[in-house]
Amino acid sequence: MNTIISYIDENKDRYVDELSDFLRMESISSSPQHKDETFTCAKWVETHLRNIGIDHVEFIETKGHPIIYAEWMGAPGKPTVLLYGHYDVQPVDPIDLWTNGPFEPTIRNGDLYARGSTDDKGQVFTHFKSIEAYMKHHGSLPVNLKMIIEGEEEIGSENLQTFVRENKEKLKADIVLISDTAMYAKGVPTICYGLRGLSYFQIDVTGPNRDLHSGSFGGAVQNPAQGLAGMLASLKDKNGKIKIPGFYDDVRKLTKKERDAFAKLPFNEKKYAKTLGVKELFGEKGYSTLERVWARPTFEINGMWSGFTGEGAKTVLPSQAHAKISMRLVPDQDPKKIAVLFKKHIRNISPKNITVTLHEMHGARPALAPIDSLGVSAATEALKKGFGKKPLYQREGGSIPIVVTFQQVLGATPVLLGFGLPTDNPHSPDEHFNLDNFHNGIKTSAYFFDTLADMSK
Amino acid sequence: MNTIISYIDENKDRYVDELSDFLRMESISSSPQHKDETFTCAKWVETHLRNIGIDHVEFIETKGHPIIYAEWMGAPGKPTVLLYGHYDVQPVDPIDLWTNGPFEPTIRNGDLYARGSTDDKGQVFTHFKSIEAYMKHHGSLPVNLKMIIEGEEEIGSENLQTFVRENKEKLKADIVLISDTAMYAKGVPTICYGLRGLSYFQIDVTGPNRDLHSGSFGGAVQNPAQGLAGMLASLKDKNGKIKIPGFYDDVRKLTKKERDAFAKLPFNEKKYAKTLGVKELFGEKGYSTLERVWARPTFEINGMWSGFTGEGAKTVLPSQAHAKISMRLVPDQDPKKIAVLFKKHIRNISPKNITVTLHEMHGARPALAPIDSLGVSAATEALKKGFGKKPLYQREGGSIPIVVTFQQVLGATPVLLGFGLPTDNPHSPDEHFNLDNFHNGIKTSAYFFDTLADMSK
Secondary structure, X not given: OHHHHHHHHHOHHHHHHHHHHHHHOOOEOOOHHHHHHHHHHHHHHHHHHHHOOOOEEEEEOOOOOOEEXXXXXXXXXXXXXXXXXXXXXXXOOOHHHOOOOOOOOEEEOOEEEOOOOOOOHHHHHHHHHHHHHHHHHOOOOOOEEEEEEEOOHHHOOHHHHHHHHHOHHHHOOOEEXXXXXXXXXXXXXXXXXXXXXXXXXXXXEEOOOOOEEXXXXXXXXXXXXXXXXXXXXXXXXXXOOEOOOOOOOOOOOOOHHHHHHHHHOOOOHHHHHHHHOOOOOOOOOOOOHHHHHHHOOEEEEEEEEEEOOOOOOOOEEOOEEEEEEEEEEOOOOOHHHHHHHHHHHHHHHOOOOOEEEEEEEEEEOOEEOOOOOHHHXXXXXXXXXHHOOOOXXXXXXXXXXXXXXXXXXXXXXXXXXXXXXXXXXOXXXXXXXXXXXXXXXXXXXXXXXXXHHHHOO | OHHHHHHHHHOHHHHHHHHHHHHHOOOEOOOHHHHHHHHHHHHHHHHHHHHOXXXXXXXXXXXXXXXXXXXXXXXXXXOEEEEEEEOOEOOOOOHHHOOOOOXXXXXXXXXXXXXXXXXXXXXXXXXXHHHHHHHHHOOOOOOEEEEEEEOOHHHOOHHHHHHHXXXXXXXXXXXXXXXXXEOOEOOEOEEEEEEOEEEEEEEEEEOOOOXXXXXXXXXXXXXXXXXXXXXXXXXXXXXXXXXXOOOOOOOOOOOHHHHHHXXXXXXXXXXXXXXXXXXXXXXXXOOOHHHHHHHOOEEEEEEEEEEOOOOOOOOEEOOEEEEEEEEEXXXXXXXXXXXXXXXXXXXXXXXXXOEEEEEEEEEEOOEEOOOOOHHHHHHHHHHHHHHXXXXXXXXXXXXXXXXXXXXXXXXXXXXXXXXXXXXXXXXXXXXXXXXXXXXXXXHHHHHHHHHHHHHOO
């Protein structure tokens, strides 16, 4: 192991140069104008994997951007790790707010600035470089490895979903390793062990068959905006509790251990509220802010519109009112069941004097990685060595649908080993990646493969 | 009188052509892009009044759109009628729902379709044409006449209010004649003796300082759309009663006579509901539909918007939420007092975790015209002759703020002689005006001036 770590230390600067090459490619998956450059980036990944010593690399074309699949299966009897990452990046607007060009990687104060630096090129590259260290030194890895590096994460991973479902046997793995999340804070190595799911709806409410004069008709019919406001208001009580019958039935309670762990985290409510510009925080009574965001389900209005929304005053009684709403789900809530409960409840509370229709737009299962699983145990040890500190376990409020697919279709246990920081500005101008985290991340990756092999003896 | 009526009959088609010219001008007072065309329309009115034989016409520029003032004072000892109307029109959105272009007047089944046809160009034009008949035939009118045709009725008549207050003596009149309301039904000539007032607000709600990711932040802060929905929902109870403390204090109760008269009107709830496309009517419990619309105050959401309103799904927790609301008021509610009560109540119910600000946009007093006044008596006779049927007396749910100003500042008794129909779609796509009503309206106008002169002998 020492020789591997020395190699990583010795090649530190070269690794940054290579990552910069990776970052210079404008692989914006959502932009048709960047299709060729995204393709070029995929080719670069393919070549790079061969260069670091992986012979079996497949360049898989899809209806969208290519998937790079690779494998090294030379460790019989050892666990198989499926490494997942993505080479595509978010758009760069508003471009004016970038200090340097988004595709001109620049180092300032120990951070490497460029679109994709933390999400996800820089993070996935930590594993490429630890693999290189093993292959150059030993010509082998301590575990079996499969890799999926896709180009459509920022646009929904639709083609990857299909690819995974159609290649169950080929992709079979014990552990899926993903570095696409953030550490809790600088100097605080973190393992993310839970993700929330999602159930997204549009509610369409129709009252009269046209917009009416609110003078001539006000008082005669139900106003659909009033009806919608009434329904939306009734879905949550004053304590932030969601009032859909059965909604909480399958929510897995936080263990005492989890609550204690969350409570010990350095979290300044006042500072957090100030950053968001609110006078006070708010949410489900009886839970801390971190508990509410990471481990409790939510109901949010994402959008709402009705009637006259222009300048000035128009005395209209609207014909229609609409809302987009979504519920974040936590283990063991099932988005399909929640959707059924939601639809039933809305049917029950819909006033008879308006017409309410629902459009189900999205569903994603929540995910939970057992903390005592082999993968998470190995990751814990690896972080201790890589960052010199015991990691903490946190959950994450967002959803990464492909994680659930890997879990369900392949039976792989997720390990979410994030080397980003909450201040890295992913999806925003001046995205950056801390170079200490990059370097320690490479070492952590090397320790992870080693520890995992050891633990499975 | 017979020659006057013959003249009106003979010129029937030309009158429609001229009205069509009037309707082609896009005098949308609320639209800055239509400022020039609104000005052109005002000029057209000025010229037209001169053409029909009124020499004294003033083109009065204001901070907004011009006011056309005209007078003919050649009947000493006879009452003075102040004719009021407006040449401005409502916006045309949603434009897709118009069968023909809103400014391409088209006749279908005896109705003239165009924006402004019933509100108010077509209605005010009935009086222009009866005046023309008198002036062409006799060179005089049976009564003294003053006219105010303004261009800001649809945006609050602010500059006219000032003009009236600053020209009390000049505008002094016994009766103010307005045709800007609707008949009870086709073939049922109607005099409107009561109008509702108005109090209009915009509510702006701010939560976090930017749109947040609903995954990463959902559960941490109050959603401003949820806060707004909660406030709006709480303003009315299940029985349609408005829950602003003190709101009903000054509401004048309907007399037994009025309730009996309303109850005797042919009104088919089912048919009315069908016309509006609703499964059932709804409003304040304990009052009939006509009572609710004509003589009870209301609270309506006129518009509402927040967050993501485009196609598809975006998981945003909005930074802001907005609503436009208005309350229709009845005698003896005072819009100033109601505005104070509303502001106080909103302050009381605003959640502490969001910022709520109110913008008062409009206020208008309710109005009531004595049924036994000279003007209403003359109008009753005129309608009998013009439409061949005894009129009925009704109230109207809308507001014409300037009526109250005329009543209060000039001491003029209002006569609301509406030739529109409830099905005319004012403020909506496919606005139209019935051409029989247009023709009979012109004759009624002629009879009104004649009868009024007679009655005041």
